[in-house]
Structures are given as C-alpha cells and as structure tokens.
Amino acid sequence: MSTTAADIPASSRVHYLNVNYGIKSWLLTTDHKRIALLYLASITLMFFVGGAFAVLMRIHLISPQGTLVQPETYNKLFTMHGVIMIFFFLIPSIPAVLGNFLVPMMIGARDLAFPRINLLSWYLYIIGAAISMYAILAGGVDTGWTFYTPYSTTYSNTYVIPTILGAFVAGFSSILTGLNFIVTIHKMRAPGLTWFRMPLFLWAMYATSIIMILGTPVVAITLSLVAIERVLHVGIFDPALGGDPLLFQHLFWFYSHPAVYIMILPGMGVVSEVITCFSRKRIFGYTFVAFSSLAIAVLGFLVWGHHMFVTGQSIYAGLIFSVLSFMVAIPSAIKVFNWTATLYKGSISYSAPMLYAFGFIGLFTMGGLTGLFLASLATDVHLNGTYFIVAHFHYIMVGGAVMAYLGGIHFWWPKITGRLYPDTWARFAALVIFIGFNLTFFPQFMLGYLGMPRRYAVYPDEFQVLNVMSSAGASILGVGYLIPLIYLIWSMRYGPVASANPWGAKGLEWETPSPPPTENFEETPRVTRGAYAYAGEEDAHD
Amino acid sequence: MSHHVVPVPIYVGVFAALILLTALTTWVAFIDLGAMNTVVALTIAVTKMILVILFFMHVRYSDGLTRIVILAGFFWLAILIALTLSDFLTRHWSPLPSGWSESAARPGM
Amino acid sequence: MTEMAHSATRAALRHHFDDLNQQHAAGTLGMWVFLVTEIMFFGGLFAAYAIYRSLYLTGFEAGSRLLDIKLGAINTAVLIASSLTMALAVHAAQTSSRKALIVFLILTMILGGVFLGIKYVEYHHKWETQLVPGLRFSPGTEIPQKISLAQVELFFCFYFFMTALHATHMVVGIGILAALVVMAARNRFSANYFAPVEVSGLYWHFVDIIWIFLFPLLYLIGGRY
Numbered sequence: 001m002s003t004t005a006a007d008i009p010a011s012s013r014v015h016y017l018n019v020n021y022g023i024k025s026w027l028l029t030t031d032h033k034r035i036a037l038l039y040l041a042s043i044t045l046m047f048f049v050g051g052a053f054a055v056l057m058r059i060h061l062i063s064p065q066g067t068l069v070q071p072e073t074y075n076k077l078f079t080m081h082g083v084i085m086i087f088f089f090l091i092p093s094i095p096a097v098l099g100n101f102l103v104p105m106m107i108g109a110r111d112l113a114f115p116r117i118n119l120l121s122w123y124l125y126i127i128g129a130a131i132s133m134y135a136i137l138a139g140g141v142d143t144g145w146t147f148y149t150p151y152s153t154t155y156s157n158t159y160v161i162p163t164i165l166g167a168f169v170a171g172f173s174s175i176l177t178g179l180n181f182i183v184t185i186h187k188m189r190a191p192g193l194t195w196f197r198m199p200l201f202l203w204a205m206y207a208t209s210i211i212m213i214l215g216t217p218v219v220a221i222t223l224s225l226v227a228i229e230r231v232l233h234v235g236i237f238d239p240a241l242g243g244d245p246l247l248f249q250h251l252f253w254f255y256s257h258p259a260v261y262i263m264i265l266p267g268m269g270v271v272s273e274v275i276t277c278f279s280r281k282r283i284f285g286y287t288f289v290a291f292s293s294l295a296i297a298v299l300g301f302l303v304w305g306h307h308m309f310v311t312g313q314s315i316y317a318g319l320i321f322s323v324l325s326f327m328v329a330i331p332s333a334i335k336v337f338n339w340t341a342t343l344y345k346g347s348i349s350y351s352a353p354m355l356y357a358f359g360f361i362g363l364f365t366m367g368g369l370t371g372l373f374l375a376s377l378a379t380d381v382h383l384n385g386t387y388f389i390v391a392h393f394h395y396i397m398v399g400g401a402v403m404a405y406l407g408g409i410h411f412w413w414p415k416i417t418g419r420l421y422p423d424t425w426a427r428f429a430a431l432v433i434f435i436g437f438n439l440t441f442f443p444q445f446m447l448g449y450l451g452m453p454r455r456y457a458v459y460p461d462e463f464q465v466l467n468v469m470s471s472a473g474a475s476i477l478g479v480g481y482l483i484p485l486i487y488l489i490w491s492m493r494y495g496p497v498a499s500a501n502p503w504g505a506k507g508l509e510w511e512t513p514s515p516p517p518t519e520n521f522e523e524t525p526r527v528t529r530g531a532y533a534y535a536g537e538e539d540a541h542d
Numbered sequence: 543m544s545h546h547v548v549p550v551p552i553y554v555g556v557f558a559a560l561i562l563l564t565a566l567t568t569w570v571a572f573i574d575l576g577a578m579n580t581v582v583a584l585t586i587a588v589t590k591m592i593l594v595i596l597f598f599m600h601v602r603y604s605d606g607l608t609r610i611v612i613l614a615g616f617f618w619l620a621i622l623i624a625l626t627l628s629d630f631l632t633r634h635w636s637p638l639p640s641g642w643s644e645s646a647a648r649p650g651m
Numbered sequence: 652m653t654e655m656a657h658s659a660t661r662a663a664l665r666h667h668f669d670d671l672n673q674q675h676a677a678g679t680l681g682m683w684v685f686l687v688t689e690i691m692f693f694g695g696l697f698a699a700y701a702i703y704r705s706l707y708l709t710g711f712e713a714g715s716r717l718l719d720i721k722l723g724a725i726n727t728a729v730l731i732a733s734s735l736t737m738a739l740a741v742h743a744a745q746t747s748s749r750k751a752l753i754v755f756l757i758l759t760m761i762l763g764g765v766f767l768g769i770k771y772v773e774y775h776h777k778w779e780t781q782l783v784p785g786l787r788f789s790p791g792t793e794i795p796q797k798i799s800l801a802q803v804e805l806f807f808c809f810y811f812f813m814t815a816l817h818a819t820h821m822v823v824g825i826g827i828l829a830a831l832v833v834m835a836a837r838n839r840f841s842a843n844y845f846a847p848v849e850v851s852g853l854y855w856h857f858v859d860i861i862w863i864f865l866f867p868l869l870y871l872i873g874g875r876y
Binding site (some may be wrong): 166301302315316317 | 571614625626628630633
C-alpha cells in the first residue's frame with residue numbers, strides 16, 4: 001500500500017500551522033483555517049470575560065439583600081454579561097470558528113470565496129470587542145443588552161454610545177461572515193457536490209448566514225438612531241418628545257429574535273454531524289433536517305413581537321406573533337425527532353462529542369418547550385420579566401448552543417490541531433458541565449414561576465434557597481468550563497498525534513491529513529455519493 | 543454567468559425614460575390628488591427602480607439566483623414594514639381602559 | 652488577445668478559484684448579497700420614516716415644504732445621469748475600450764461630486780435658516796401656527812440622517828471609482844476581466860435607487876398645491 005500524505009507524521013509534513021511562522025503570518029493571513037483559530041482565541045477570551053460577570057452576579061444573589069455590589073452596579077453586570085455573551089461570544093462562536101474552518105473543507109474548496117474579507121471580518125470583531133471593553137473599563141453600561149428606550153436614549157448616565165458602537169462594528173463582522181458563506185456555498189462546491197449531497201452542517205451554516213445578512217443591518221441602523229438621539233437630544237424614541245419606544249422595540253427585535261436562531265442553528269448543524277458519526281448511521285430524514293434549517297431561518301423573522309406582548313403592543317399584532325411563534329417550534333421539533341430516529345438501532349459510542357450532543361438534545365428540547373409557555377399570550381403575561389425567561393433562554397443558549405459548540409470543538413479538534421485530547425478528562429468535563437448547568441438553571445424556572453423578577457439586585461427572602469442552589473450550580477459550571485480550557489491547550493503540545501480520521505467519520509474534511517495543508521486538498525475532490533455513507537448503508541443516495 | 547453586453551441605445555433610452563419620470567413625478571407633486579399623490583409618487587419611484595435594476599444593473603440578462611436574491615431583499619423589507627405596521631394600525635381597535643383619555647393613548651404631541 | 656492582456660488576465664485569477672468565470676460569478680453574487688444587506692440597512696430607516704409619517708402627516712408635510720424641490724429634482728437628474736455614465740463605463744470595460752472606460756468613470760465621479768455639492772448647498776441653507784434638529788432648530792414663521800414644531804423637527808431628523816447616510820455611501824462610491832480609474836489607467840481591465848468595474852457599477856446604481864426613493868418621500872409629500 002502506498003503512503004499517502006495522510007500517513008506522514010505531522011512533524012515532517014507541511015501543513016497550515018507550520019507553513020510559516022511569525023506574528024505577521026498570523027495577523028495578515030488569508031487562510032480560512034488560521035482565521036478560524038484567531039477567532040477561537042478571541043471568543044474564548046470574551047467568553048471568560050462574560051462569564052466573570054455571571055460569576056459576580058451569582059455571588060451577589062446568594063443573599064436576598066445582595067451584599068456584593070450596589071444595585072446600580074448590578075444593572076451594569078447583567079447588561080455587560082448579555083452584551084458580551086450575545087454579540088461577542090454566541091453569535092460568532094460556531095460560524096466564525098467551526099464554520100470558517102470547515103465550510104471550505106466540506107465543500108471541497110481551497111478557501112472561502114473572499115479570503116481577505118474573511119480577515120477583515122476578524123479585525124472588525126476585534127475592533128468591536130476593544131471598543132466594548134473600553135466601555136466596560138471606563139465605567140460600564142446599565143441599560144440591559146436590549147437598550148430599551150427612553151432609558152438608553154435619555155436617562156442612562158453610563159457608556160451607552162461606546163457599547164452601541166462596539167456592537168455595531170461587531171455586527172458588520174457578522175454580516176461579512178454570512179456573505180462569505182453564502183457565496184462560497186453557491187459558487188464553490190466541488191464537482192459532484194450537489195445541494196442534497198452536502199453535509200447538514202453546511203445547510204445549517206447557509207441558513208444561519210441568511211439570517212445574518214438580512215437581520216443584522218436593521219439592528220445596526222436602529223442602534224445608530226439611539227446614538228443620534230442620545231447625542232442630539234431629539235425625539236426619535238422618546239415619548240416626551242413624540243417618539244414611540246415601541247418602534248425601537250420593533251426594530252430591535254426584528255434582528256434580535258432571528259439572532260437567537262443565528263446562535264442555535266449552527267449548533268444543530270454540529271449535532272447532526274456528531275450524531276451520525278457516533279451512531280455509525282446515516283441521518284434519518286436528511287431532507288427534512290435540511291429544509292427545517294431553512295424553515296427556521298424564514299419563520300424566525302416572523303415572530304419578534306413575542307418579546308413585546310406586555311409592552312403595549314396591539315393585542316391583534318400579539319395574536320399574529322403568538323401563532324407564528326408556535327409555528328416556529330415545529331421545524332426544531334422535526335430535527336429532534338430525526339436525531340432520535342438516527343440513534344435508533346445505531347451503533348452508539350459515548351465519546352465526548354456525543355455526550356455534548358446528547359446534552360444538547362435534552363436541554364434544547366426543555367428550553368424549546370418552555371418557549372411555548374412564553375409564546376402563549378396568557379401565560380406570558382405572568383412569566384414575562386421573571387426568571388422563567390432567564391432559564392428558558394439559558395437552557396437553549398447554554399444547554400444548547402454552548403454544549404454544541406464544545407461538542408464541535410472536541411469533534412474537529414484532531415482535524416484542527418492534529419492532536420487528540422485526553423478522552424477521560426473530556427467526558428468527565430462534559431458530565432460536570434451538564435450537572436452544573438442543570439443545578440444553575442433549573443431552579444430559575446421555579447423562581448420565575450414563583451414570581452421572582454429578572455434583572456433585580458434584591459429579592460424576597462422566600463426565594464433564597466433556590467438562588468443559593470443556582471449559585472452553587474454556577475460554581476460547578478464554572479469549574480466545568482475551565483477543565484476543557486486546560487486540557488485542550490495542553491493537548492496542542494502534548495496530546496497524541498491524530499490520524500486523518502480518528503473517528504472514522506464520513507465527510508470531505510476527514511479525507512485530508514490532520515492538520516490539513518494550506519490548500520486543503522492535494523487535488524480537488526470529486527463527489528459521487530451523498531453524505532453520511534456509513535458502513536452497512538447502501539450507497540447513500542441523494 | 544452571462545457576460546451579455548447591453549447595446550448603448552438601450553442605456554440611453556432607459557436614461558431618457560428615467561428623466562421623463564422624474565419630471566413627471568415632480569410635476570404631479572403640484573397637483574392635488576389627495577391620498578393618490580403618495581400612491582402616484584411611489585408607483586413612479588418603483589418604476590424607475592425597476593428600470594435601473596433590469597437594464598443598468600443587467601438583471602434582465604441575469605440568472606435566476608440573482609433575481610431570487612433581489613426579491614428576497616425586498617420581501618424581507620416588506621416583512622419588517624408590514625408586521626410593524628400591524629401593531630401601529632391595530633392599536634386603536636382595542637377599547638381603552640375606563641378613565642384613560644383618548645389623547646393620552648395616542649403617541650404624539 | 653495580446654500576450655500582455657493574456658498575462659494580465661491570468662494574474663487576475665485568485666488562487667482559490669478554478670477559473671475567471673467562477674471568480675466573476677462569485678464576485679457578482681457577493682455584491683448582490685451585500686446590496687441586500689444595504690436594502691435592510693436603509694430599510695430600517697424607511698420603515699421608521701413610514702410609521703412616523705403616518706402618525707404625524709401634517710408636521711411632516713410642513714417640513715417637506717421647507718425643502719428646495721428644484722434642487723432635489725436637479726440632484727435626481729444628476730444621479731440618473733451618473734448611472735448612465737456608470738453603465739457606459741461598464742460597457743467600455745466589456746468592450747476593452749480603455750480610454751472610454753476612464754472617461755466615463757471620471758464623468759461619473761464628477762456627477763457624484765456635483766450631487767454632493769448641491770447637497771452641501773441645501774445643508775448650508777438649512778443651517779442658516781435654523782432647521783437642524785438638536786443643534787440649531789428654531790424655525791420662525793415658515794411653520795404655520797397650528798403645526799407641532801416637534802413633529803417638524805422629527806421630519807428633519809429623518810431628512811438629515813437619511814440623506815447624510817446616502818451621501819456617505821456616495822463618498823465611498825466616488826473613492827471606489829477613483830481606485831478603478833487608477834487600475835484602468837494601468838490597463839488592468841479587458842473584455843476578459845472587468846468584474847471589479849461591473850460590481851462597482853452595481854453598488855453605484857444601488858445608491859442611485861436609494862435616492863430615487865428619498866426624493867419623493869422627502870421632497871414631494873409637502874402638499875405643494
């Protein structure tokens with residue numbers, strides 16, 4: 001048997017990591033794989049900054065009177081936690097790291113359509129993050145990540161405009177990433193790679209990109225209007241001067257609701273890949289899963305009013321948004337059914353990525369189901385503004401999106417770094433995260449149901465037990481996140497060298513060496529079969 | 543990807559049409575048609591836009607993907623405007639709680 | 652095609668594309684997707700404007716009447732002419748007519764400059780007559796008694812923000828055209844490689860279309876009869 005490039009040990013092979021050295025070769029790179037790593041480092045840093053605010057909040061909430069910080073400071077903590085986690089961690093996370101790395105490889109291309117715009121996208125992210133960090137260090141912002149008017153335009157005395165500017169710039173980073181993915185997927189697929197032969201991760205990236213380019217510009221212009229009103233003291237959203245605060249909310253949520261689908265769809269794409277690989281089975285209902293991603297992207301734009309049921313919106317508009325919100329749950333449910341059916345009679349292995357995928361399916365489902373209580377007008381009146389909402393979205397964003405992100409990082413880690421991570425530590429960390437997560441956020445469902453409002457620095461004594469449970473869970477969760485940080489960094493130097501395909505997975509990215517050469521493939525692959533052609537299946541047909 | 547070269551006379555013709563439509567819409571602004579003024583102005587604007595898109599931007603000679611992309615853009619803008627308007631136009635369908643005055647309910651000055 | 656043109660064309664092919672056709676198709680689709688983001692960017696302003704106009708029609712009409720409809724119409728014609736010269740520039744690139752390409756690009760830039768000049772005249776006049784919201788807003792008898800000044804100020808908020816955003820896009824466009832002129836002077840474009848000219852043309856026409864809507868929405872709703 002002849003030696004392929006994949007068999008040559010990484011140390012003597014030229015690949016994208018060792019092809020050149022020096023800081024300029026990284027800061028001026030146009031290689032999508034290096035840009036993915038630049039993003040990986042940046043968003044990891046922002047994750048822990050945002051997490052630090054969460055730690056401070058949970059410590060503060062151990063006692064009902066809140067002894068850690070002043071209420072004004074508490075307002076800043078939850079605001080900055082939200083701004084950083086949403087704009088600087090969740091929205092870029094999977095697309096900017098895994099998407100940037102994998103989209104060209106799964107497509108069979110040498111790079112994305114616009115490599116220099118890809119690098120620009122990272123620099124915009126860094127600039128946006130720097131501006132926001134300045135706002136935080138200069139004194140913070142206390143409007144809530146939702147910047148509701150007229151507080152944000154007229155009454156808040158904090159660093160609103162720098163924060164808005166940071167989010168604005170980061171938004172353009174997001175837009176350019178989505179633009180790049182859309183053009184790449186349309187125009188650069190390898191010969192034979194038809195749409196319905198693509199791995200589902202690509203469908204998820206495509207749907208996410210549609211949301212990014214259609215929604216982000218609206219929030220950008222809306223935040224600009226807030227900044228203008230703040231500077232010029234005019235009355236665009238201030239009711240005292242004739243503006244309508246609800247207009248701000250409509251324009252804001254037009255993006256910010258679809259934004260939550262930007263945060264979850266990529267995770268669903270990861271789960272599809274991980275489930276098939278570790279069940280050794282083709283995904284059940286490929287077409288349904290593919291189209292459900294598009295359905296979520298489209299329907300997700302029609303439901304934003306469910307954030308405004310109790311703000312004075314017309315009840316008839318509320319009716320429309322409520323019905324549509326129920327409908328948007330359907331494609332997500334379709335995915336969960338298909339993943340479950342994929343597991344059935346599969347040959348299952350409980351690797352770390354698979355544990356994260358299981359966690360995702362269970363926790364995302366819980367988060368999604370609790371969303372139905374909120375989509376229903378009558379129950380939302382009682383639950384809106386309480387910890388029920390906080391628990392609902394953390395189940396989806398943390399129990400769902402973050403777990404999928406970690407699962408994806410672990411799944412593709414050998415491909416990205418050419419190293420294996422320590423398996424036992426990885427599975428242990430997944431378990432710790434799962435336990436810590438549930439201990440943190442399940443009590444919050446109960447707190448919300450019992451009436452504890454969100455964004456409050458103090459609370460009635462009767463809620464203390466549940467709050468202490470939640471804070472205890474948060475400490476476990478925090479430890480859980482630190483463990484992978486340590487062993488993943490350790491593995492980059494000391495982990496066992498990985499082969500091209502340590503999991504025996506299907507997909508073009510696994511047919512190149514680990515780590516891949518700069519051009520990804522020695523020659524452009526020709527695709528002749530559908531995705532997920534695992535052993536025991538007849539040729540995966542389209 | 544068609545590299546269709548559009549003949550210059552077509553460009554000049556479209557230009558003439560656009561200038562004429564601009565003159566028309568300016569002239570109509572001085573005539574009282576009531577609510578129809580807005581309708582006429584927007585219709586003319588949309589017509590001008592379609593001419594620019596089809597001929598100056600070559601969409602007449604472009605593939606289906608380009609057309610879908612453009613239509614998607616307008617469709618999404620329509621979603622934004624329509625669903626937001628659905629709130630503003632139906633707010634006054636609900637009766638006010640007793641004791642509230644009508645003017646307090648309307649945003650405005 | 653000459654040997655020099657051949658190698659210029661080869662040099663234009665970026666390494667991650669298989670051929671110039673794919674590169675051209677990707678570039679064009681990329682610009683259209685970007686224009687869709689611009690539709691949504693301006694669209695947010697159009698949506699807000701539409702809603703406030705429906706609520707405050709009298710104030711908005713009063714404000715609109717204070718705009719100079721002659722200058723607005725002239726500017727519309729100027730931009731339409733610039734779209735013609737831009738389209739002719741693309742045509743010149745497609746037919747490998749280097750001199751015509753440079754001439755039409757420069758004409759487009761000049762017309763864009765004329766537009767911006769007229770805009771400056773209008774802005775200056777508004778400053779002089781104290782109609783700039785937030786900074787210098789105290790209109791006199793030109794607003795009838797019964798009409799709310801706050802509504803008129805809101806109109807001018809939208810007038811200034813929308814036209815300033817549009818003008819910013821024009822400045823960027825003129826910068827792009829300048830870069831194209833330099834590239835054209837260096838003989839970089841031909842019938843085999845003209846994608847940057849075409850793609851810049853798409854951007855320019857889009858900015859024209861925005862103005863095609865701004866003109867009636869801002870200048871023509873004044874009930875000038």
